[in-house]
Amino acid sequence: MDYQPHGYICKSCGNPAPMGIGYVVGGLAAAQASESINCCLCGYSRKPVTASLVPNGKRMDFLPQLFPGLYIHGEIYVYQNLESIADAYNGGYWNYYALSNGGFYMAPDIAETLHITVAGNFFDGDLSADAAGIVATLFALNRLMFKTAGTTLCDRLMNNFYALRDYAAEHPEHRGIYGAID
Numbered sequence: 001m002d003y004q005p006h007g008y009i010c011k012s013c014g015n016p017a018p019m020g021i022g023y024v025v026g027g028l029a030a031a032q033a034s035e036s037i038n039c040c041l042c043g044y045s046r047k048p049v050t051a052s053l054v055p056n057g058k059r060m061d062f063l064p065q066l067f068p069g070l071y072i073h074g075e076i077y078v079y080q081n082l083e084s085i086a087d088a089y090n091g092g093y094w095n096y097y098a099l100s101n102g103g104f105y106m107a108p109d110i111a112e113t114l115h116i117t118v119a120g121n122f123f124d125g126d127l128s129a130d131a132a133g134i135v136a137t138l139f140a141l142n143r144l145m146f147k148t149a150g151t152t153l154c155d156r157l158m159n160n161f162y163a164l165r166d167y168a169a170e171h172p173e174h175r176g177i178y179g180a181i182d
């Protein structure tokens, strides 16, 4: 069977949509348009954000990418945050994740769920270690954004913050994550 180049358009706005989402449109131009985007103009057709574990050989580069310019502070803030919101957390190995939308996060390598209490916003509930790691990473990014307000570093931290927030929106525990950070 011959492969026919094709792309997709959004079922809501009719503009190019990411590959595999919406109505099929034939032609190379449509294929190129779909390949080049993660989201249509109206936001209805969007590619799900996926996370992949950062392999051992790339772990050295991870923290400077997650917390540009301030990675020593960022790492400490993540640990401090989780220690303050999860009673049962007492250190250990952390997994690093890179997101398909350009974001990053880190999460403790723990199988049990963690009991999370955020006094500042009355959150009290259980989260997986993965979701708790997302919360702690968002807190650290937020804190560094305040520290660097008005600088180009702040813009890069903000991009990472919103990329992770978008991923969190699609996470199975999104209610808990948003409850803990809002």
Ligand SMILES: [Zn+2]
Pocket: 010, 011, 012, 013, 014, 015, 040, 041, 042, 043, 044, 045
């Ligand atoms: Zn659309």
